[in-house]
Amino acid sequence: MKESLLIDNLSIDCVIFGFDEGKLKALFIKRNTEPCKGMMSLPGGFVYVDEDLTHVPARRLKDLTGLKNVFLREVGAFGKIDRYPERRVITIGYYALINSSDYKLDVGADAQDVRWISVDEVPELPFDHTEIFDAALIKLRKHVRYEPIGYNLLPEKFTITQLQTLYEAILNKKIDNRNFRKKLAKIGILKDLKEKQKxxxxxxxxxxxxxxxxYETLVEKGYTFDF
Amino acid sequence: MKESLLIDNLSIDCVIFGFDEGKLKALFIKRNTEPCKGMMSLPGGFVYVDEDLTHVPARRLKDLTGLKNVFLREVGAFGKIDRYPERRVITIGYYALINSSDYKLDVGADAQDVRWISVDEVPELPFDHTEIFDAALIKLRKHVRYEPIGYNLLPEKFTITQLQTLYEAILNKKIDNRNFRKKLAKIGILKDLKEKQKxxxxxxxxxxxxxxxxYETLVEKGYTFDF
DNA sequence: ATAGTATATTGTAATAATGAAACTGACTTT
DNA sequence: AAAGTCAGTTTCATTATTACAATATACTAT
Structure with a gap:
């Protein structure tokens, strides 16, 4: 039985992005402890003394959704003096990209404390979580332009239209379909499965x-994208 | 007299970049305490309980070089279990860009513990400082392509050739002078001082x-660069 | 079978960015 | 005054990006 100590002045918080119904959404949980009990907030957690920092968000994701090997990126450190009301706690923000069809919430009664919320309908959040969320969204928008990380939000097999809708949702702008397809064809990082939708x-x-x-071959050669 | 406490499990480390003799360099200091006494390392420091996290690197820069309002960017959090041998310490890495002519080291006897080192001649570093340094350089190379932050490494007044040499040093590749000038002219973020070199x-x-x-006007309009 | 509906897929012309060479300018050194 | 050195411009061919609309395909309803 594990008996390790939590470091009580250092936490992580996670913005978990998903793509559903053509919209970019994020996962929030209702706090069940004080302070700010009852508010929707970012899932977070503390670091064990014998645990690598990067392991913490991965562990939290696993506990919350059951998913392993989730795509995770650091957003940054948040360390204002009074960000946490009880005591001095510095937090490291992360964002995760998951395929939301791997983790459909039960819409039943018991799941009221976990919710997907569209990124443009996020409610007031406790502590500095709004700041963390905004920073995560900005980073995602930047990263997605220069690296093909969007795939992490889609199922294993997807259509080009789905991919385009995803980019439009993240970047919040319309993309010309013909040029989008041309760019993809030129880059050549899509594998044609010779299968059709059913x-x-x-x-x-x-x-x-x-x-x-x-993709990895291209990166080694110094290729740079721009969507 | 300030009497505040240091948080002993959270530190910052700083990669301070400068541009001199056509080369991108970083500032290292010789450790004068154990562990790893005598090794060249990144300047760092601990966080006071009543100090915002972002204030720490700014304070350290001020102490070390006398410079205020230095350009600073976060590199990331480094939190492997054994990164610091004495105890569990998590560190936040930053990079700074300074105009090295604002801070010329004395080459005299007393300055042996602070040195500018060319980024491709960095020696073995203690703890995970090599990892932090590498991450900082990668981030700088990325950022400099999409934002005109390089100016922070040059004197107030500079020539286009200096600017080009700077970009070549950071990105480690040759740039066509004619196209570089055309691009700058189009962007229009240089103010012609109607002055000549002497x-x-x-x-x-x-x-x-x-x-x-x-530049700020352009950013508001959503302009994006790519050098 | 046919018409209707909804989405998938494709081509072309105009414009802009890039890469490369040849030339002029201003000042210094010999 | 001739030669050297770096600054800066012009021009042209090549390549990449942008804007824009018609046709193809699979299924549904009649």
């Missing part, structure tokens, strides 16, 4: 997956 | 300064 009431779209190998 | 043994170059106002 059970759709219109022309079925082709399915693709992300070609990670190809 | 005491040079060739045609004197025109001097410019950075037009911060213009």
């Amino acid at each position: 059970n759709v009431s219109h022309r079925a779209a082709n399915l693709y997956s992300f070609n990670k190998k190809k | 005491n040079v043994s060739h045609r004197a170059a025109n001097l410019y300064s950075f037009n911060k106002k213009k």
Whole structure:
């Protein structure tokens, strides 16, 4: 049985992004302890003395959603003197990208304390969580332009239209479909699965997956993207 | 007299970049306490309980170089279990850009414990300082491509050739002079000072300064750079 | 089978950015 | 005054980006 100590002045907070119904959303939980009991807030946690810092958000994600090997990026350190009312606590913010179909919340009665909220409908948050959330969204928007990390928000197999809708949701602007496809074709990091969508009431779209190998080769060669 | 407490499990470390003799350099200090006494290392420090986190690197810079209002960016949090041998300490890395002509080290005898070292000649460093340094350099290279932060490394008045040499040093590649000038002219964030270099043994170059106002206007309009 | 509906997919012309060479300017050194 | 050195401009060919609309396909309803 694990018996390690928590470091009580250092925490992490996580902005967990998902993509559903064509919208970019984030996962919030209702606080069940004081201070700020009852408010929706970012999932967070403290660091064990015998635990690497980067392990903490991964552990928290696993506890909350059951998901392992989640895509995680650091947002930054937040350390204003009075950010946490009880005592001096410095927190490290992270964002995670998950495929929300891997983690559909029960809409039943018991799940009231965990909610997906569209990023433009986020309510008032406790402590400096609004600042952390805003910083995470800004970083995501920057990162997604220069690295193909958006795939982490989609299922294994996806259509080009889904991918475009995702980019439009994150960057909050319309993208020309023909140019988008041309750019993707040129970069060549999509693997054509030679499969079609099923059970759709219109022309079925082709399915693709992300070609990670190809992407890593390009990065080594110093290739740079810009969506 | 200030009598506040240091938080002993949270520190900051600073990669201080300067540009001199056409080379990108960083400032290192020789440790005068154990552990690792005598090794060159990144300047760092601990956080006071009544001090905002972001104030710490600014204070350290001021103590070390006398410079205020230095350009500072966060690199990230470094929190491996055994990164610091004595006890569990998590550190936040920052990088700073300073105009090294504002802070010329005495090359005399007393300054042996502080040195500018070219970024491709950095020696072995204690703890995880190599990791922090590498991360800082990677971030600088990324940031400099999308924001005109390089100006912080140059004197108030500079020539376009100096600016180009700076970019070449940071990005470690040759840039076409004609296109570099065209791009600058188009962006229009340089203010032509209508002044010339003096005491040079060739045609004197025109001097410019950075037009911060213009830059901020462009950013508001959503302009994006790519050098 | 046919028409209707909804989404998938494709091409072309105009414009802008880039890369490369040849030339002029201003000052210094010999 | 001739030669050297770096500053800065002009021009042109090549390549990349942008803007823009018609056709193809799969399914549904009749």
